[in-house]
Amino acid sequence: MILFHVPGFRGNQTSLNPVGPGAEHIEFEFALIFWITVIVYCIVLIALVVYVVRRRHSLNIMPEPIRTTPESDRRARHAVGAAMVVTVLLVFTMLIGSFVSGHALGKMNRQSAYTIDVYGHQWWWEVHYPNDEPDKTVVTANEIHVPMGVPLRIHGTSRDVIHSFWAPNVQGKRDLMPGYDTDVMMQIDQPGRWRGQCAEYCGEQHAHMSFYMVAEPAQQFQQWLAQQAAASVSPSSPQVTRGQQVFLSHACVMCHTIRGTPAGSRVGPDLTHLASRSTIAAGVLPNTIGNLGGWILNAQSIKPGCRMPPNHMTGTELQDLLAYLETLK
Template sequence: MAALAYAVLHHRSSPIDRAARSDRRARFIVTSLVVATAVIIAGLTVASFYTTRLIDGIGEPEMTVVVRGEQWWWRVTYLQDGQSAFQTANEIHIPVGTRVRLQLESADVVHSFWVPSLAGKQDLVPGRTNTLTIHADRPGVYRGQCAEFCGLQHSHMALLVMADDEASYRRWYASQLAESLVPDQPELARGKAAFLRKPCAACHRVRGTTADGTTGPDLTHVGSRGTIGAGLFDRTRGTLAAWIADPQTLKPGNNMPAVPLTSDELRSVSAYLESLK
């Protein structure tokens, strides 16, 4: 509107005078905009730098969790004395009132960790480790999402942060340290045998069994998780069976191949995985 008013009210003059003034005005405008842009960007950069460090500097984190982005899911490793205690996938449990440092890594491309109710975004860059501190004031489930386009299934790369009270968190942590349950029903025993006999065991780990794969998520306690496929479905026996039967239809491009199973094997394997609480 200011530019329009200036154009309407500006007095007429000769073409030569107008050309000279226009040239000076153009140089002044361009120079002013360049300087203003540089000052604004520099100011925001400095403010972001100090604000980020101010936020991260409020108290030393009391625990560290390694979060590794993969196409298209989150590998979550809990540390004990600097070593891996156990792994889970697409869920992070934290105690309420505790500052948790997330050690962010990527296995393939650039991902971005974002749980908007707990912290800002932070990129996961291949070959580099970034950190982000999160803190929950009250119990609840906080949804997160990969915020950097990372390929075909980018929109299906969600995660959940579960903030538990101290007692609940300790119970959950102790249950995750335990090895997988020994099947106590014939169907579950058949499912375990089929799981170990098929290629499943080459890609997935189930502690307490001979399955020791590292390519896919650790399934030791998969039955205790709320979702599968990085938030694609609620975890039920039916969705587990559907995923095992045809993962490429449900989430095209993911790294899990279709495993040939008979209908009886599929039922027993899905029942076995559902029992791994």
């Protein structure tokens, strides 16, 4: 299917480096249309250059009235007819390619698949892994771990305005609308981290609403899932204990959940396993202790308009809080 793929191209967040069957079908159709239009453009440009070169000595001469003959009329009719036939054939080629790609994508919808629920917020992604046992339901944010080679159904909706879920290496985009549920099928056949983005303008921080799809072998994915289903670990040192009390006594507890503690709000991301994520603020910053401290104190200076308010605390309180958050792996 990837007949037109550029060898050696390894870009992330691009449809030119497909890592699953859905993206391969889309890239095939894109490449088919692209190369047909490029070839037609080059032929027209070459014909124009040849004509200009042949007529270059008469460009400054007043043109004479066009005189036609039966022979010239016949050649002109044949040329126009041939151009029409070629145009129709090329259009039908693109049409058939589009039909084949659409049919292949449609067949994916009939597959049994592993379902992941994704909810778009201004401006972050909430991710649920449903489980028949509610206490084992995994809730995370901005990182979607998936098993390689397994059909996936991303069941999505929006909690506020229209968002669009788009991981171009994996599949085409799908709009998420408040009040409506939508499904998109996908599959990732290569290990790695594939960046995605909200592709529908959704407000001031639309450009800073990204996510990562992390594809890993099935056994590794199951280990990650089991680790994420566990509650947070209990504090193991006086500083970490103090940090937990800072979290529970400040505004943090009003917006976030940490399973295994009294914190159970759903306004912001679930932080039960915050330290296991590679980024914070929906991909804006690497998840380092320094970035996390700056985000806690004044997220508005990093991502203006987000719902994370400034938090006023002493330096000692911040250090204790960070020590606690670092244990949430």
